[in-house]
Amino acid sequence: MNKILFPILVLFPLSVLTILSCKNKPTSSDPLQKNTTLYCYVPSDSLLGKVYLENKFLKNIAAITPNINKLQDTTEMVFIEGGVFEMGGDIPEYAEQMPRTGLPQPDEFPKHTVQVDNFYMDEHEVTVGQFLEFVKETGYKTVAEQDINWEELKKQVPSGTPKPHDSLLRAGALVFQYVPENTPKDDLSNWWYFKAGANWKNPSGVAIPLDVILNMPVTQISWYDAMAYAKWANKRLPTEAEYEYAMRAGAANTMYPWGDSLVSDVTAYGNFLQGNFPYTNTGQDGYIGTAPVGSFPPNAYGLYDIAGNVWEWTLDWYGADYYKHISQNTQLSYNPKGPTKTTEVYQQQATNKVVRGGSFLCNDSWCSGYRNARRMRLSPDSGMQHVGFRCVRSVPKNQ
Numbered sequence: 001m002n003k004i005l006f007p008i009l010v011l012f013p014l015s016v017l018t019i020l021s022c023k024n025k026p027t028s029s030d031p032l033q034k035n036t037t038l039y040c041y042v043p044s045d046s047l048l049g050k051v052y053l054e055n056k057f058l059k060n061i062a063a064i065t066p067n068i069n070k071l072q073d074t075t076e077m078v079f080i081e082g083g084v085f086e087m088g089g090d091i092p093e094y095a096e097q098m099p100r101t102g103l104p105q106p107d108e109f110p111k112h113t114v115q116v117d118n119f120y121m122d123e124h125e126v127t128v129g130q131f132l133e134f135v136k137e138t139g140y141k142t143v144a145e146q147d148i149n150w151e152e153l154k155k156q157v158p159s160g161t162p163k164p165h166d167s168l169l170r171a172g173a174l175v176f177q178y179v180p181e182n183t184p185k186d187d188l189s190n191w192w193y194f195k196a197g198a199n200w201k202n203p204s205g206v207a208i209p210l211d212v213i214l215n216m217p218v219t220q221i222s223w224y225d226a227m228a229y230a231k232w233a234n235k236r237l238p239t240e241a242e243y244e245y246a247m248r249a250g251a252a253n254t255m256y257p258w259g260d261s262l263v264s265d266v267t268a269y270g271n272f273l274q275g276n277f278p279y280t281n282t283g284q285d286g287y288i289g290t291a292p293v294g295s296f297p298p299n300a301y302g303l304y305d306i307a308g309n310v311w312e313w314t315l316d317w318y319g320a321d322y323y324k325h326i327s328q329n330t331q332l333s334y335n336p337k338g339p340t341k342t343t344e345v346y347q348q349q350a351t352n353k354v355v356r357g358g359s360f361l362c363n364d365s366w367c368s369g370y371r372n373a374r375r376m377r378l379s380p381d382s383g384m385q386h387v388g389f390r391c392v393r394s395v396p397k398n399q
């Protein structure tokens, strides 16, 4: 998704080497057990966490006070018993019949053995209604709701960068538009564009009564916004490994959460795109855009929309070679948490966080995000119309 980041990188240059310190660094040797500090979780040996996060957004997270009523609340969460699984791409028997875009990608290999501990996971994506409760209580303002200060920005971009038009400095986010079928697929900015006024309350940038979308997954949420909500709810984002473990729901080496049936045969299993991305969407599954959470059957762990509807943020930095790095050094990777050193990522990709699970815009002709092993990356300050999140909570080992 690098090209899609172009307008974002101009507007929100996360690649700036702002040296940060996370104010609540975990002190335990196993940080995932320190559930009160996880909102600001950065591995202790991480170079990436210090370099690539933006201080002004971290400060907004630090200002959030957890809701005391939610400290132990596991309402609408699923207990997931930890275990060992094979993480990474699966090649189906019918691979030759599938488009290349529907098959595993190089960053999903090698498949490797991973162990995760017990955890709770939200049974559905965080909704607009839940996010509204958080905002009402805390006054939090998402990244997409903040105008861009050019005087501040120009210190962070290459010298001589011209000032963007004022319309591009207004608060907003990326909105999707379908395009004519002769539009080349090599430039994502053909169908993603920055729209002033687009935010979690108006995901498409068009004013809409909030009560109409309360049960929709909240979107136009940056990674920082998701982290802020998670702190308030005394939860955290899942690691990439936890997400894949939960998505597979105990089935070994299957392509999808429902098994190996091709997506064209199982539209009832999630909100995907039927048609030809980015040109057409027939809405055969009942939804052109997002669907209210829980509109489709859950997977075997009781998780709704773990594939499809909206992509979901994880804690982890993206590293195209990360699986190679960790599988070189160990036979069993215990609670992997993504790249912690710049050697574990391609430099040009080091500023992205992993999103998982696919969205209402996914089908085999483009991204197949609903595959268990599919990885996608996105700059942590980006809000998009098809990206949301859900949270998890660690379970102390003595429980």
Ligand SMILES: [Ca+2]
Pocket (backbone or CB within 6 Å): 271, 272, 273, 274, 283, 284, 285, 286, 287, 288, 289, 360
């Ligand atoms: Ca759909």
Ligand SMILES: [Ca+2]
Pocket (backbone or CB within 6 Å): 125, 305, 306, 307, 308, 309, 310, 311, 312, 357, 358
């Ligand atoms: Ca989802």
